[in-house]
Amino acid sequence: xxxxxIAGAGRMGQSIASVLDNHGQLECAGIWGRGDDxxxxxxxxxxxxxxxxxxxxxxxxxxxxxxxxxxxCGVSGLSGTQMAKIEEAAASIPLVYDRNMSLGIAxxxxxxxxxxxxxxxxxxxxxxxxxxxxxxxAPSGTALNLGEAVAAARGETGTGSxxxxxxxxxxxxxxxxxxxxxxxxxxxxxxxxxxREVFADGAVRAAAWVVSQPPGFYRMRDLLF
Ligand SMILES: NC(=O)c1ccc[n+]([C@@H]2O[C@H](COP(=O)([O-])OP(=O)(O)OC[C@H]3O[C@@H](n4cnc5c(N)ncnc54)[C@H](OP(=O)(O)O)[C@@H]3O)[C@@H](O)[C@H]2O)c1
Numbered sequence: 001x002x003x004x005x006i007a008g009a010g011r012m013g014q015s016i017a018s019v020l021d022n023h024g025q026l027e028c029a030g031i032w033g034r035g036d037d038x039x040x041x042x043x044x045x046x047x048x049x050x051x052x053x054x055x056x057x058x059x060x061x062x063x064x065x066x067x068x069x070x071x072x073c074g075v076s077g078l079s080g081t082q083m084a085k086i087e088e089a090a091a092s093i094p095l096v097y098d099r100n101m102s103l104g105i106a107x108x109x110x111x112x113x114x115x116x117x118x119x120x121x122x123x124x125x126x127x128x129x130x131x132x133x134x135x136x137x138a139p140s141g142t143a144l145n146l147g148e149a150v151a152a153a154r155g156e157t158g159t160g161s162x163x164x165x166x167x168x169x170x171x172x173x174x175x176x177x178x179x180x181x182x183x184x185x186x187x188x189x190x191x192x193x194x195x196r197e198v199f200a201d202g203a204v205r206a207a208a209w210v211v212s213q214p215p216g217f218y219r220m221r222d223l224l225f
Contacts, residue, residue, distance in 0.1 A: 002208060005031075007050040007056065008053070015122075016049055023204065038063045039067075042069055046069070046211050048063075049203050051203070056075075061085055070095065073086065087217055094217070102219060103202050104193075105142055109222055112150055114153070115187060117153035121161075124163070125163070126164075127147055130190050132170060133168045142174070173193040175191040175193070209223050
């Protein structure tokens with residue numbers, strides 16, 4: 001049995017706990033809520049999944065480093081300094097960080113990277129995303145990741161010449177569409193999330209995977225064959 005500790009007792013933390021409850025090979029070693037002792041919870045686990053908030057990041061990183069325990073972190077909105085600390089920690093422990101823990105998005109990212117490299121710069125690339133009205137950032141972190149994957153495949157920096165459109169509507173959990181078009185042809189890649197549980201499921205898969213990896217900084221795409 002792999003014992004999994006969870007940092008953050010919010011929506012995602014609860015969802016991960018219920019995925020673990022129904023898992024055959026993994027079990028929940030404890031959920032860290034405000035006021036609880038993170039050291040004790042991590043000491044008793046093989047791996048920590050962090051879905052707390054950026055304000056808890058220093059404590060989370062310090063604790064997994066002290067205990068030399070692998071980390072899966074899905075917290076978004078981390079500062080540049082916090083991301084640098086995460087990358088530094090990955091020199092000592094195996095660590096999966098991704099702003100989108102969906103395996104489908106990891107597959108989409110790989111597909112658009114390959115397509116962009118094959119098609120070249122003659123194709124214009126547009127990425128559109130739709131999310132619920134509570135989401136504050138736009139374009140979404142996932143749309144930006146997809147844009148960076150396309151740009152890198154074409155030898156451009158950042159998101160290069162990729163165009164973005166964002167829409168905020170109702171309670172949509174997350175839709176992304178990547179269109180690559182020349183005057184003569186058009187390719188469309190699309191991904192839709194129907195429930196937020198997909199992120200909890202991806203995080204749990206990452207936890208099962210990361211416990212047998214050497215120290216390093218990994219993304220969800222590294223879990224794919
Ligand atoms: N990577 C992905 O696929 C993905 C998917 C969904 C969400 N996310 C990200 O995951 C994070 C959590 O999302 P969520 O929807 O679960 O948010 P949430 O419901 O607000 O939960 C966050 C939890 O972290 C707790 N927390 C914050 N600081 C803490 C501290 N210092 N000590 C102990 N607990 C602390 C909060 O406690 P209080 O309630 O007491 O403040 C809350 O219970 C966000 O950054 C979100 O953007 C990522």
